[in-house]
Amino acid sequence: MTGSLLDVHDLSVSFDTYEGRHDVLDGVDLTVNEGETVALVGETGCGKSVTARSIMGTLPRPPGDITSGEIRYDGADLLADEAAHERVKGDEMSMIFQDPMTYLSPVYPVGSMMADVATYSGGRDASWWEILKNLLGHRADREAIRERSVELLDRMRIPDPEGTLDRYPVELSGGMRQRVIIAMALINEPDFLIADEPTTALDVTVQNQILDLLRERVEERDLSMLYITHNLGVAREIADRICIMYAGEIVEVGRTEDIFDAPLHPYTRGLLESIPKLTGFEGTGIDGQIPDYTDPPSGCRFHPRCPAAMEGTCDVEPVEEYAVGDDRTVACHLYEDGMDFEDAAAIAADEATYRGEDAQPAEAGVGGER
Known part of the structure; x- marks a missing residue:
């Protein structure tokens, strides 16, 4: 590991709701070094996913409101420069979500969704003309994306990766869908990965397989990763350092051991x-x-x-x-x-x-x- 890649300082986030103003994050400080895996651990409702969405720039605003703080990625202040945030989250960051059926469209096959991520990641508000042009684009480009997708699904240990590209999410098991989500997150070879409780709904055997796959990819590409979980046992398996979060505050940070x-x-x-x-x-x-x-x-x-x-x-x-x-x-x-x-x-x-x-x-x- 070398210097820090991600630095979050004094991050505070509130939400305006019918019940009143919810002060969820209260001065969060968080650092992830290059080539390091950091686990963010706490009970459900502690603000872990809000932290992840703030970093990724996907926090719904409104009702969310970042009231203070800095999020620096490789030295760039992402909160102060929206264009830089869009570029970084498209080109260098990626996120694995915990509920694949929420983030996989039921009306598109796996291959179509992976091709869209590979084509449009990092772009904003693609016009219908751009979409049509990509659909009618060079056959060689489409085949290259398909080959890359097959390779990733194979690395995710999915049987019949070629056939899986033509299947819909409902035709896959929970573990297979989670592998597809991971493959989609990795298709553009990010430098920084956020994994938001990717094994929550899976049985123990599949959970261990997913953790093994993530460890392999992190080591192969020297990725930096923020792994979000409520399970300290999982954090012990995968993290170099652990940040303990309670009620929107980091209460303890240390090496896993x-x-x-x-x-x-x-x-x-x-x-x-x-x-x-x-x-x-x-x-x-x-x-x-x-x-x-x-x-x-x-x-x-x-x-x-x-x-x-x-x-x-x-x-x-x-x-x-x-x-x-x-x-x-x-x-x-x-x-x-x-x-x-x-x-x-x-x-x-x-x-x-x-x-x-x-x-x-x-x-x-x-x-x-x-």
Whole structure:
């Protein structure tokens, strides 16, 4: 890996609805380096897909409104330059969606849709004349696109790739449709890929096959990827780094092995404890639910559900991002004194310290007097 390819800074997004204004993203910071896979992990409703759509430039506006922030791709500020955003998302970015039947047209065969993506990606508002000209264009061009499509479907391990081009999505299984979506996302050889929970509706066997295919393509072409999931187990399989998101905020960032070996944020610990164990013991999970975005909690958005919440601090004071160890950040008041990695991990593992059952936070060196 070399320098950063994508830098998202202080991104805030709101939606105007009949119920009121939903403040969904609140100052999101996110970086993906060249050749790196970053997983964005959180519960359903945390704002993961809103983040992805903001980066891709497909956020519906209105009702969506990007109220602040920067999205820089290879140095270019995409929010400040709409033309650059259109060019980048057409030529260098691509996205894999989680529900193929929503994004595959039921009235066109697979080959026709792949040819359209290959032909019109990066263009805006193609006229009927341009469409007709492409339909009647050189036979050699059409055959080249078809050969490229067959090659990709074959790489996606689809049986009879040539015949699949002439089939409609309804004729394919869920796993086959998801492979087609991936092939369409890769047909123009992007440098940056967003995968929005591409294995959510698939069984475990097919899920593993899809993950293997994505890993192969990332390694073959040295792609950078933002992988969105609610499943920490999947993130562990595919990501170099993990960003934990809660209620529109990034609460912890670290290398994958560090997140699993020593989770720092109470929310991260709750997610890990929610993973079923082979031993049969039930995890404790996390009580409560995502807050109402029309009236989000003051202070830390997680404090109403947090077993470590400190009254008068977590429910009042805005949370800052603290650097804890190498390539590790956490947005939690427990770490505001800048303690080193080992001490932070030890305190994070001891919930009694938070609650004051055995020791007060000040005695543990966290946060000083309250």
